[in-house]
Amino acid sequence: MILNMGPHHPSTHGVLRLILEIDGENIVRIMPDIGYLHTGIEKTCEAKFYQQVVPLTDRIDYLCPLTNNLCYVLAVERLLGLEIPPKAQWMRVLLNELTRINSHLVWLGTHALDIGAMTVFLYCFREREDILRLFEMVSGQRMMTSYFRVGGLALEPPLGFFERVRDFARHFPANVDEYENLLTGNPIWAMRTKGVARITADDAVALGASGPTLRGSGVDFDLRRDMPYSGYQNFKFKVPVSQDGDVFARYACRVAEMRESIAMVQQALDGMPQGPIKAVAPKVILPDREMMKTQMEALIYHFKIITEGFAVPAGEVYQAVESPRGEMGYYIVSDGTAKPYRVHMRAACLANLQLLPTMCEGRLLADVVAAIGSIDIVLGEIDR
Amino acid sequence: MALEPAITDLEQLKTHPSVARLVAWNRAAVKGAKFDRDEISIYLERSLIRETCMLLRDDEDCPFNYLADVTCVDWFPSEPRFEVVYHLLSIPKKERVRLKVRLEGDSPALDSVTSVWPSANYFEREVFDLFGVRFAGHPYLRRLLMPEDWEGYPLRKDYPVEGYR
Numbered sequence: 001m002i003l004n005m006g007p008h009h010p011s012t013h014g015v016l017r018l019i020l021e022i023d024g025e026n027i028v029r030i031m032p033d034i035g036y037l038h039t040g041i042e043k044t045c046e047a048k049f050y051q052q053v054v055p056l057t058d059r060i061d062y063l064c065p066l067t068n069n070l071c072y073v074l075a076v077e078r079l080l081g082l083e084i085p086p087k088a089q090w091m092r093v094l095l096n097e098l099t100r101i102n103s104h105l106v107w108l109g110t111h112a113l114d115i116g117a118m119t120v121f122l123y124c125f126r127e128r129e130d131i132l133r134l135f136e137m138v139s140g141q142r143m144m145t146s147y148f149r150v151g152g153l154a155l156e157p158p159l160g161f162f163e164r165v166r167d168f169a170r171h172f173p174a175n176v177d178e179y180e181n182l183l184t185g186n187p188i189w190a191m192r193t194k195g196v197a198r199i200t201a202d203d204a205v206a207l208g209a210s211g212p213t214l215r216g217s218g219v220d221f222d223l224r225r226d227m228p229y230s231g232y233q234n235f236k237f238k239v240p241v242s243q244d245g246d247v248f249a250r251y252a253c254r255v256a257e258m259r260e261s262i263a264m265v266q267q268a269l270d271g272m273p274q275g276p277i278k279a280v281a282p283k284v285i286l287p288d289r290e291m292m293k294t295q296m297e298a299l300i301y302h303f304k305i306i307t308e309g310f311a312v313p314a315g316e317v318y319q320a321v322e323s324p325r326g327e328m329g330y331y332i333v334s335d336g337t338a339k340p341y342r343v344h345m346r347a348a349c350l351a352n353l354q355l356l357p358t359m360c361e362g363r364l365l366a367d368v369v370a371a372i373g374s375i376d377i378v379l380g381e382i383d384r
Numbered sequence: 385m386a387l388e389p390a391i392t393d394l395e396q397l398k399t400h401p402s403v404a405r406l407v408a409w410n411r412a413a414v415k416g417a418k419f420d421r422d423e424i425s426i427y428l429e430r431s432l433i434r435e436t437c438m439l440l441r442d443d444e445d446c447p448f449n450y451l452a453d454v455t456c457v458d459w460f461p462s463e464p465r466f467e468v469v470y471h472l473l474s475i476p477k478k479e480r481v482r483l484k485v486r487l488e489g490d491s492p493a494l495d496s497v498t499s500v501w502p503s504a505n506y507f508e509r510e511v512f513d514l515f516g517v518r519f520a521g522h523p524y525l526r527r528l529l530m531p532e533d534w535e536g537y538p539l540r541k542d543y544p545v546e547g548y549r
Contacts, residue, residue, distance in 0.1 A: 034528065034529065035529040035530060038529040038530065040538060042539060043538055043539055043543075043545055044545065046545070047545045078421055079421070080387075081387035081421075205449055205450055206502050206503065207502050208450070208451060208502075208503025208507075219475065313387060315390065315420050315421060316421075316423075316425075317421055317423065318423065318453075318482065320452065329452060331453065331455060331469065331471070341457070342457045344455040346452060346455075346471070350507075350510075351503055351506070353506070354502070354506055383529055384529075
């Protein structure tokens with residue numbers, strides 16, 4: 001029998017349509033059908049100035065906007081050859097790790113809800129709210145932050161921000177214990193996740209998996225550690241790896257990652273350098289308002305950046321970062337003008353989704369829901 | 385961190401292990417190379433793409449076992465118009481390399497690399513969908529993001545940003 005699952009199905013986290021060929025309750029074949037959220041962001045980017053693309057990157061993966069901001073600005077900074085001051089780099093790491101926790105909390109809550117554990121959802125969203133308030137404090141927005149700029153940060157972090165983050169970092173490890181108390185030793189959770197939707201390390205690499213989905217299958221690879229960017233080489237952290245390759249292994253990886261991330265937030269707070277938050281590049285970075293009132297050059301540069309953008313030397317760059325879902329990559333081609341000639345986003349979820357048939361075929365229909373949750377897809381990123 | 389000028393001289397770039405490996409295997413497969421902003425790009429002969437990828441994947445010193453991405457750049461109106469771009473990653477060696485194949489504007493086509501890395505499946509479908517580049521030997525070359533009956537290829541440069549009205 002052919003069964004349609006989605007595009008509007010609560011467990012597909014967006015608008016994913018699965019065409020299932022089933023024999024009784026067993027899956028014979030599974031065919032993901034995507035594109036319902038395609039908005040042509042890559043095409044839109046080609047018509048914008050470099051600095052105008054930043055808000056678009058938020059909307060690709062709406063659960064980790066800051067990671068997308070970071071990846072994009074890093075790519076443009078490499079095209080320009082800009083050096084970023086340490087404080088901006090550390091702020092970027094701090095906010096990225098908070099974003100990772102935020103994204104994993106949404107994942108954990110909804111994944112548990114899909115499998116039938118309602119309480120976890122409420123707990124996770126309680127802490128997520130704290131993180132969103134921190135984002136609002138620093139950028140003025142809860143979700144579509146657009147806080148990173150080419151060359152640094154948009155604004156100086158406000159007074160009291162670091163204290164608030166410190167408070168959060170103090171109580172969050174106990175919150176993770178709470179989630180684990182509810183799930184890790186729970187026999188129902190174990191039955192629904194252990195041995196379900198297995199994927200071997202070879203299959204995971206061949207099918208292009210990345211992030212916790214790859215590490216859950218025993219491949220020890222994390223871009224933050226192995227190909228560091230934005231000052232991640234200054235941080236000490238462990239990369240959680242699980243050998244089993246099932247839903248539970250991916251769950252364990254992500255929960256352990258949350259603990260590592262909060263430890264990194266703590267490190268970033270303790271070692272936060274002082275100094276400027278923007279690089280020195282008057283033709284690229286908007287001047288401070290105060291300078292505009294006193295210096296003519298600053299006013300001219302401001303006018304020119306706003307009206308004409310800034311030209312980027314011709315060339316191309318592929319910049320990848322470790323997003324909560326895996327390898328997020330931006331491939332940007334410049335032809336020397338103020339608008340990118342081509343922006344391509346390498347979406348981790350698009351590649352991870354290719355694992356779904358291998359995970360589910362020959363297994364029960366109910367396991368599909370667990371499998372979708374365990375690869376943590378965001379359809380905005382898949383469809384772009 | 386000032387920008388260094390790009391190196392495009394193949395002789396100079398032969399010190400790079402992947403370039404050296406490919407040139408030693410088949411000089412005709414490598415049409416050029418570029419080292420720019422710490423990234424290596426290798427321009428490849430179109431008809432040999434699958435064999436070249438197989439070779440890089442099974443390389444003993446630096447196996448590029450992971451295909452990170454496939455995409456395309458449209459250089460309309462210049463010819464050859466399309467540039468199909470592959471980003472490879474070696475998980476054991478933590479190295480990246482970019483492969484490029486240039487294609488003419490009328491009915492662009494090349495071999496699929498899905499038999500080398502199964503992950504190429506969706507990436508190539510996306511390139512077909514948005515650029516109209518055909519991949520010979522692809523198991524299921526259908527539109528991925530746009531509707532089945534869509535006309536035109538949206539990411540081509542001669543396709544208007546606001547679409548046809």
